[in-house]
Amino acid sequence: MTLDARALAFPPRLAPTDLRVDPGELVALIGPNGSGKTSLLRALAGIVGTHAALRVDGEAIAAAAPARRARLFGFLPASRLIHWAIPVRDLLTLSPVAPDAERLEALIERLSLGDLLDRAANQLSTGERARVLFARTLATSPRYLLLDEPLANLDPFWVLTMRDMLREEATAGTGVVVALHDLQLLGAFDRLVLMREGRVVADAPRFELEHSDEIAQLFDLRREPDGTMVLD
Amino acid sequence: MIRLAPFLLLWLMALLHLLLPFDLFALDDEVARAIMLELRAPRTLLAVGYGAALGITGAALQAVFANPLASPDITGAASGGALGAVATAHFFLLTSPLALAIGGAAGSGLALVGLFAIAGRGADPARLLLAGLSIALAAGAATSLLLALAPSPFAFYDQWRWLMGSLVDSGWPDAAAALVPAGIAGLLLWRMRRSYDLAALGEDVAASYGVEARPLARRTILLSAIAIGACVAACGAIGFVGLIAPIAARALSRGHPGRALLPAAILGAALLLAADLAVRAAPAGRPIPIGVVTALIGTPLFILLLMRMRSVSA
Numbered sequence: 161m162t163l164d165a166r167a168l169a170f171p172p173r174l175a176p177t178d179l180r181v182d183p184g185e186l187v188a189l190i191g192p193n194g195s196g197k198t199s200l201l202r203a204l205a206g207i208v209g210t211h212a213a214l215r216v217d218g219e220a221i222a223a224a225a226p227a228r229r230a231r232l233f234g235f236l237p238a239s240r241l242i243h244w245a246i247p248v249r250d251l252l253t254l255s256p257v258a259p260d261a262e263r264l265e266a267l268i269e270r271l272s273l274g275d276l277l278d279r280a281a282n283q284l285s286t287g288e289r290a291r292v293l294f295a296r297t298l299a300t301s302p303r304y305l306l307l308d309e310p311l312a313n314l315d316p317f318w319v320l321t322m323r324d325m326l327r328e329e330a331t332a333g334t335g336v337v338v339a340l341h342d343l344q345l346l347g348a349f350d351r352l353v354l355m356r357e358g359r360v361v362a363d364a365p366r367f368e369l370e371h372s373d374e375i376a377q378l379f380d381l382r383r384e385p386d387g388t389m390v391l392d
Numbered sequence: 393m394i395r396l397a398p399f400l401l402l403w404l405m406a407l408l409h410l411l412l413p414f415d416l417f418a419l420d421d422e423v424a425r426a427i428m429l430e431l432r433a434p435r436t437l438l439a440v441g442y443g444a445a446l447g448i449t450g451a452a453l454q455a456v457f458a459n460p461l462a463s464p465d466i467t468g469a470a471s472g473g474a475l476g477a478v479a480t481a482h483f484f485l486l487t488s489p490l491a492l493a494i495g496g497a498a499g500s501g502l503a504l505v506g507l508f509a510i511a512g513r514g515a516d517p518a519r520l521l522l523a524g525l526s527i528a529l530a531a532g533a534a535t536s537l538l539l540a541l542a543p544s545p546f547a548f549y550d551q552w553r554w555l556m557g558s559l560v561d562s563g564w565p566d567a568a569a570a571l572v573p574a575g576i577a578g579l580l581l582w583r584m585r586r587s588y589d590l591a592a593l594g595e596d597v598a599a600s601y602g603v604e605a606r607p608l609a610r611r612t613i614l615l616s617a618i619a620i621g622a623c624v625a626a627c628g629a630i631g632f633v634g635l636i637a638p639i640a641a642r643a644l645s646r647g648h649p650g651r652a653l654l655p656a657a658i659l660g661a662a663l664l665l666a667a668d669l670a671v672r673a674a675p676a677g678r679p680i681p682i683g684v685v686t687a688l689i690g691t692p693l694f695i696l697l698l699m700r701m702r703s704v705s706a
């Protein structure tokens with residue numbers, strides 16, 4: 161069940177990119193604003209770009225039916241907008257495939273959504289909506305999670321909880337790709353993909369890149385001898 | 393029970409619409425039969441079909457624009473349909489119900505395409521609605537102009553019939569020309585209900601399931617134009633029903649925009665039947681445009697909904 165993207169492109173935001181993600185990998189996309197993280201995620205989810213080039217285990221995604229795509233990919237956009245007053249209970253199961261009831265129960269418990277179930281989704285706070293949509297994305301157990309800034313603007317408690325949940329998903333065999341802004345969280349990931357101006361500039365195991373000058377340069381910073389990054 | 397309520401309401405309204413006023417029963421059997429079959433039945437059917445078309449297209453347009461205020465009247469589709477039908481009669485001298493229906497659908501379609509041309513792709517709701525309003529006003533003015541230039545002593549009567557709507561004097565040919573295309577278009581819209589529900593998750597999530605926003609919007613606009621254009625060509629532009637019915641329907645569908653399509657159609661039909669009953673209650677010889685009644689019913693409801701929206705978001 162390897163996710164294989166060849167010459168995946170979405171001009172001008174994403175230059176032709178090759179990317180392979182294996183089951184169980186926890187990958188962080190790192191780069192400054194406008195470097196193409198979101199475009200790469202959207203292209204991987206088959207939303208934009210040349211998704212003829214996108215295959216999971218040899219299966220072309222462009223031809224797959226909605227239910228199949230829902231089983232393969234769980235895409236979570238950075239925008240947590242919900243237009244309609246749909247109750248959270250309904251929103252959690254709004255998908256081309258029905259989630260497993262036990263798994264849904266566990267997610268509701270873990271993310272403390274029990275009190276929100278009967279509230280209208282468009283009237284929740286940003287943080288509550290983020291948890292609800294995170295749970296919805298995981299509920300149907302997609303093979304690949306493609307998450308755009310899932311940990312942004314959350315209380316530290318939820319950042320750490322959701323970070324742990326991503327690790328558990330990966331351990332259970334899900335491929336997880338996360339666009340990430342907060343460099344403090346790099347330690348949770350197996351592999352880092354560095355992006356700049358719509359291109360992948362480095363792609364390596366975390367330990368190779370984590371303390372490198374490359375990350376500092378990516379953000380126009382300089383690494384001090386003690387490891388901290390400062391303005392150049 | 394609450395799910396059946398719209399059906400019961402519709403059934404009751406249709407029955408009342410068919411039977412009221414009861415003076416029919418004082419007449420000779422033959423005459424009563426003729427009135428029932430040739431006058432009342434097509435009018436009842438038109439009210440049901442037109443109301444349902446307004447409800448379902450309103451719900452579908454609201455779903456694709458992700459905006460609870462999009463509707464056939466506010467997007468200019470209804471006024472465009474009226475202009476299309478009047479222009480067909482004026483320039484091509486074609487006045488058969490079918491020709492008017494085709495002209496109406498073309499007019500509605502042009503209005504909706506114009507709406508996208510003015511508002512642009514991915515326009516925010518306010519911009520879209522202002523564009524729709526400007527199209528509605530321009531189409532209304534052009535319709536009035538064509539009717540004013542028409543060499544008909546009934547032009548003034550015609551003007552309000554087109555701009556405010558009327559089911560008076562509608563026979564079977566009118567009903568067929570309006571309801572066959574509207575019925576087919578409505579059915580095709582209803583088949584997309586699942587896509588509208590998924591679209592509630594946002595364009596990107598829906599697209600990740602293969603439900604692409606742009607083709608969905610294009611299909612919705614085309615089918616809405618056919619349904620509304622054909623109905624407007626038969627009975628003129630009727631406001632508010634296409635706005636109010638879907639909003640009320642979402643209260644019955646737990647907020648799901650796609651699931652609201654069927655209740656919106658039923659409520660739209662019931663609302664138009666009720667409005668036409670009120671029209672019939674007017675003194676003989678003083679016909680009231682049905683659009684006046686729907687506006688009188690619709691405006692307070694609309695204000696109520698706006699106030700509720702404000703208190704909810706506050």
